[in-house]
Amino acid sequence: MPAARDEERARLIALARYDILDTEPELAFDDLARLAALVCEAPMAQINFVDDTRTWSKASFGAPRITVPRASSLCALAIKRHEALVIEDVGADGRLSAYGRLDADIAIGFYAGVPFVTPDGHAIGVLCVADIRPRQLAPKQRDGLLALARLVESQLQLRASPARRERDESFTRLSSAASEGITILLEERVVEANNAFGRLFGYDLTEVAGRPLLDYIAPESREAVTRQLGLVSEKPHDVRGRRRDGATFDIEITIKRISYRDRPALGCVVRDISERKELDRIKSEFVSVVSHELRTPLTSIRGSLGLMEAGAVGELPPKARDLTRIARQNADRLIRLINDILDLEKIEAGKIQLQITAVDVADLVESTVAELRGMALLYKVSITTELGCREPVAGDRDRVVQILTNLLSNALKFSPEGGVVCVALATGAPGFLRFSVRDHGQGISTEQQARLFTRFEQLEAANTRRRGGTGLGLAISRSLVEQQGGRIGVESAPGQGSEFWFELPLVPAPSIRDAGAAADEPPGILVVEDDDAVARVVGIILARAGHSVTRAATLEEARSAVAARRPAVVLLDMKLPDGSGFDLVDHMSETPGLEQVPVVVLSGVEPTFDHRTRSDRVVEWLIKPFAERELLRALRDAMGNGPEPRSMTRRTA
Amino acid sequence: MRLLCADDEEDIRTILQLALSLDPELEVELVDSGEAALVRARAERFDAILLDGMMPGLDGYETCRRLKADPATAGIPVVFLTAKTQRTEVEQALTLGAVACLVKPFDPMTLAAELRGALGR
Numbered sequence: 001m002p003a004a005r006d007e008e009r010a011r012l013i014a015l016a017r018y019d020i021l022d023t024e025p026e027l028a029f030d031d032l033a034r035l036a037a038l039v040c041e042a043p044m045a046q047i048n049f050v051d052d053t054r055t056w057s058k059a060s061f062g063a064p065r066i067t068v069p070r071a072s073s074l075c076a077l078a079i080k081r082h083e084a085l086v087i088e089d090v091g092a093d094g095r096l097s098a099y100g101r102l103d104a105d106i107a108i109g110f111y112a113g114v115p116f117v118t119p120d121g122h123a124i125g126v127l128c129v130a131d132i133r134p135r136q137l138a139p140k141q142r143d144g145l146l147a148l149a150r151l152v153e154s155q156l157q158l159r160a161s162p163a164r165r166e167r168d169e170s171f172t173r174l175s176s177a178a179s180e181g182i183t184i185l186l187e188e189r190v191v192e193a194n195n196a197f198g199r200l201f202g203y204d205l206t207e208v209a210g211r212p213l214l215d216y217i218a219p220e221s222r223e224a225v226t227r228q229l230g231l232v233s234e235k236p237h238d239v240r241g242r243r244r245d246g247a248t249f250d251i252e253i254t255i256k257r258i259s260y261r262d263r264p265a266l267g268c269v270v271r272d273i274s275e276r277k278e279l280d281r282i283k284s285e286f287v288s289v290v291s292h293e294l295r296t297p298l299t300s301i302r303g304s305l306g307l308m309e310a311g312a313v314g315e316l317p318p319k320a321r322d323l324t325r326i327a328r329q330n331a332d333r334l335i336r337l338i339n340d341i342l343d344l345e346k347i348e349a350g351k352i353q354l355q356i357t358a359v360d361v362a363d364l365v366e367s368t369v370a371e372l373r374g375m376a377l378l379y380k381v382s383i384t385t386e387l388g389c390r391e392p393v394a395g396d397r398d399r400v401v402q403i404l405t406n407l408l409s410n411a412l413k414f415s416p417e418g419g420v421v422c423v424a425l426a427t428g429a430p431g432f433l434r435f436s437v438r439d440h441g442q443g444i445s446t447e448q449q450a451r452l453f454t455r456f457e458q459l460e461a462a463n464t465r466r467r468g469g470t471g472l473g474l475a476i477s478r479s480l481v482e483q484q485g486g487r488i489g490v491e492s493a494p495g496q497g498s499e500f501w502f503e504l505p506l507v508p509a510p511s512i513r514d515a516g517a518a519a520d521e522p523p524g525i526l527v528v529e530d531d532d533a534v535a536r537v538v539g540i541i542l543a544r545a546g547h548s549v550t551r552a553a554t555l556e557e558a559r560s561a562v563a564a565r566r567p568a569v570v571l572l573d574m575k576l577p578d579g580s581g582f583d584l585v586d587h588m589s590e591t592p593g594l595e596q597v598p599v600v601v602l603s604g605v606e607p608t609f610d611h612r613t614r615s616d617r618v619v620e621w622l623i624k625p626f627a628e629r630e631l632l633r634a635l636r637d638a639m640g641n642g643p644e645p646r647s648m649t650r651r652t653a
Numbered sequence: 654m655r656l657l658c659a660d661d662e663e664d665i666r667t668i669l670q671l672a673l674s675l676d677p678e679l680e681v682e683l684v685d686s687g688e689a690a691l692v693r694a695r696a697e698r699f700d701a702i703l704l705d706g707m708m709p710g711l712d713g714y715e716t717c718r719r720l721k722a723d724p725a726t727a728g729i730p731v732v733f734l735t736a737k738t739q740r741t742e743v744e745q746a747l748t749l750g751a752v753a754c755l756v757k758p759f760d761p762m763t764l765a766a767e768l769r770g771a772l773g774r
Contacts, residue, residue: 292707295736296662299758303668306761312675335758 010210011079012052013189014122017209018156019261021049021056028155029059032127032148037061039144040112040137042129047152048075049125058125075126078113082123084146086112089134109134112142114149116156120209127152181270184260188213188229191260200251200272202244213268216241218248227605228255229266230623238273250277287345294338302331340472344455347479354396354483356536358507361425361433362390364397368404369423375409380417383408386424393433393504394536395484400504403480403488404435406473407500411439414498428503432486436501444492452490453478477502485536507543524548525635526567528558528584529602530577534624538571538602538631545632555579559587562594569638572618574603585617598638654774655680655698659690659716660705660734665757669703672761679765687711691719694726701772704751706735706742714749721750732771734759 015021029047037045044062048055055073057065070076078085087093090109113128127149137145171192175182181197183190189212190197198205201216217225218240228237234256241251250273258267305328307313309321316324346352369383376383393400404423411421419440428434444452455475481488481502492498525542529535530553542549550567552558555578562570562584570588574581581601588594600620620634656679660666666683673681684690687704688711694702702720704713711719713733720726733746736757743754753771755764 292736295757296665299736300662300664300668302758303665303672303761307668307671310762312671312761331758 006212008052009187010189011122011124013186013191014118014120014210015049015051015124016186016261016263017191018118018124018159020058020156020159021051023058025059025065026159028159029152030061032152032155033059033061036127036129036145036148039148040129040141042110042112042131044108044130046075046128046130047125048073048128050076050079063130074111075113075128078115078126078128079123082115084112084114084142086137086142088136091134108132110137112137112145114145116149116152118153119157120206122210125152181272183208183213183268183270184258185213185229185266185268186260186263188266191265197270200243200270201241216270218242223605225253228253236271238277241270241272250274284345284349287342290338290341295335298331298335298338302328302335305331337472340476344472344476344479347476347483352483354399354532356394356396356484356532358392359395359397359400359504361393361435362387364400365404365423365425365435368401368408372405372408372412376412376421379412379415381412381415381419381421383412384420384422386422386426388424388426389433390425391433392507394507394540395486395504399480399484400435403477403502404437406477407435407437407502410473411437411441411498411500414441415439416441428501429487431506432503433506434501434503436499438497438499440497443494443496444490444498445494449490449492453488505540507540524550524565524567525569525571526558526561527551527571528553528555528561528576528581529571529573530554530575531573534573534602541631542635545635547635553577555581555583558584562588562591562597566593567597569635570597570599571635572599572601574601574605589617600634600638654678654700655682656701656703656768657682657684657690657693657699658703659684659687659708659713661685661708662705665705668761669764672759672764673768675762676765676769687713687716690716691726694720694729695723699729701730701732701768703732703734703768706733706746714745717746717749717751730772732768 033045033047037043042062044060046057046061046063046066047059048057048066050056050070050073052070054067054070055075056067060066074085074087074090088110090111108130110131110133111128112130113126115123115126117123127145129145172194175194176196178194179196181194181200183193183197185191190209193205193208195205198208201208213229214222214225219242221239221241224237224239234254236252236254238250238252240248241253242248252271252273254269256267256269258265305324308316309324309328365385365387369385372383408421408423415421421440422438424434424436424438426434426436453474455472478488481504484504486502486504488500488502490498490500525547527535527538527542527549529538529551532553535551535553539549539551550561550565552561555576558570558572558576561567570584572581572584585599588597588599595617597617598619599617600622601618602622602624604624619638622630622634656673658666658669658673658681660669660683663685666685670681670683673679682693682699684693687708690702690704691711693699704716706713708716713735717731717733720729720731727750731749731751733751733754734757735742735746735754746754752773755767755771759767
């Protein structure tokens with residue numbers, strides 16, 4: 001019964017909050033036990049707490065304090081029933097014989113226990129009286145025992161130590177000032193929460209504690225939050241929250257390991273981001289409207305002007321032709337501006353998918369320079385190249401061309417007539433290749449350099465008109481470089497010309513190959529991973545360790561890759577765009593020659609029982625994110641033990 | 654080469670007419686909707702169809718899907734002319750069986766050549 005188990009977990013957390021188990025006797029509780037014995041005219045009375053394994057006495061009158069297994073405790077029975085339990089003759093009921101002892105030495109005939117309950121409704125212990133002989137409990141005595149149990153409840157509230165009360169108060173005071181929901185979790189259940197947390201989810205603060213965090217999360221996000229709870233990355237995640245009335249809303253949740261009353265716990269900060277999400281939505285809707293609604297009239301304007309300027313509808317008088325050309329050039333500029341805005345928007349929203357491959361940099365520079373020769377002629381500037389380093393970089397070729405084109409065309413525009421622009425390739429920071437573009441223009445002051453890579457920042461407004469730029473090129477370049485794991489910058493001084501540079505990570509030899517490489521090479525490692533960034537990182541780690549790597553982004557690519565060449569090991573992402581990683585495992589198990597290839601799973605989630613038992617080919621299960629050494633160790637183990645099935649182990653880093 | 658063009662914007666149709674007529678070998682027929690394009694494509698033989706992506710009623714994508722679903726018109730190469738530039742939209746067009754996606758705004762002086770390039774003739 002999961003509901004009962006849930007309730008029991010919540011009860012144990014409520015108990016833990018009182019921090020009372022295994023503490024020294026206290027006079028107030030001793031007095032309450034004594035009063036209970038007097039009121040009920042019983043020789044023995046106890047105040048007992050019941051945790052998950054045992055019943056423990058805080059106070060005892062007429063008998064020693066006890067610690068007995070929960071299973072043999074009448075108090076545990078009273079807790080389970082959540083109401084007063086009176087047994088006039090314990091011995092008469094055979095089922096209770098196992099319970100009939102206060103401890104090993106004292107068999108009891110009579111028992112009456114009243115659970116005491118926390119303000120949030122959890123019965124955490126029992127005030128009980130007992131006698132060696134069977135007897136009855138008079139109604140007045142029963143009333144007295146109930147009243148005393150209420151006093152135990154009050155005493156528990158008062159008892160919270162001054163130091164802890166202070167601690168709790170400072171948590172309450174500090175957290176009540178926060179607009180974010182703040183909560184502390186023990187075993188993934190809320191033990192403390194601030195007002196904002198209750199408000200956010202539509203609960204009264206008294207109802208918040210004891211519930212699992214997942215109660216506050218919309219069903220579609222529970223898997224993601226469970227994973228987050230397991231990894232505790234301290235990175236904020238955007239998920240859907242769930243209010244008391246069932247309505248769901250966008251929240252950002254950050255989870256951090258903390259210690260709570262000397263127990264490992266999780267601190268959790270929740271922020272309502274519905275407004276931000278709504279703004280994002282409006283923004284991307286706006287961008288999409290801009291994309292379509294501005295382009296349609298511009299198509300007509302640009303088209304009409306182009307036809308007129310070219311004389312397609314009859315020769316124009318010279319002045320009219322000039323004006324048409326001016327109008328057409330400005331329409332072109334507007335189109336470039338719209339394209340740049342859309343491009344930047346997409347890049348910054350992370351909506352572009354980079355196709356990272358090993359890029360032949362010398363070829364890239366030569367072809368980019370060739371493309372811009374015409375422009376150089378126009379500005380009467382010559383271009384030279386210095387290809388000092390020709391090692392391939394890991395990048396998206398088209399995007400690298402875009403960046404270099406931007407820097408080079410800027411340099412051409414801002415060079416004096418007859419000037420020279422030099423494009424160079426050199427080693428950069430360790431593991432990086434540096435592309436640089438040097439001009440002999442007027443140079444840029446330090447203050448101006450700082451603003452250069454932000455939107456719409458051009459050095460002089462007049463330049464915009466004269467040079468026809470949009471002011472977005474450098475911002476786009478910076479975003480693109482950063483998304484490819486590189487850096488961009490400028491070195492310049494007024495009168496000294498400028499050097500714009502960017503660095504991208506080198507691909508260490510042997511390089512990452514795409515699926516379908518030549519079949520005569522030694523068996524390598526097949527990385528089946530749809531996420532480009534993860535695949536790139538894994539590829540670089542493996543290549544640095546001297547492995548030859550093939551990558552497949554889909555199940556289909558993976559099938560053809562294993563068909564083309566038997567890999568030594570398969571590193572497998574479970575979630576692929578066209579199916580589950582296990583489809584590949586099954587496929588290989590059924591394919592002669594591939595049955596023995598060991599598989600290391602790279603997954604965002606823990607393996608389920610089904611996963612664990614599905615195939616003995618899966619020799620390792622790494623949880624993302626994993627450390628480099630962990631990956632290499634898993635691989636070494638997999639290769640060393642390749643043909644022999646091993647029991648699966650799970651590792652996290 | 655007989656070309657059928659569908660675009661809901663009259664201005665764009667005017668420019669398409671002028672721009673494509675710069676190529677003497679192109680014989681262009683213009684319609685203003687996806688529905689009309691389907692009717693004309695079934696009625697007569699065309700060598701290629703140029704479709705605007707966004708049109709009220711049947712949009713270009715749906716029109717393309719229906720052209721490809723009909724054995725009588727499935728063989729005619731389709732080229733999209735679209736103001737949208739998202740990679741997914743280009744992919745959508747190609748998935749539907751289009752041979753290429755040309756973007757708006759276009760240069761009227763080179764449109765015919767681009768179209769021929771896309772069609773491989």
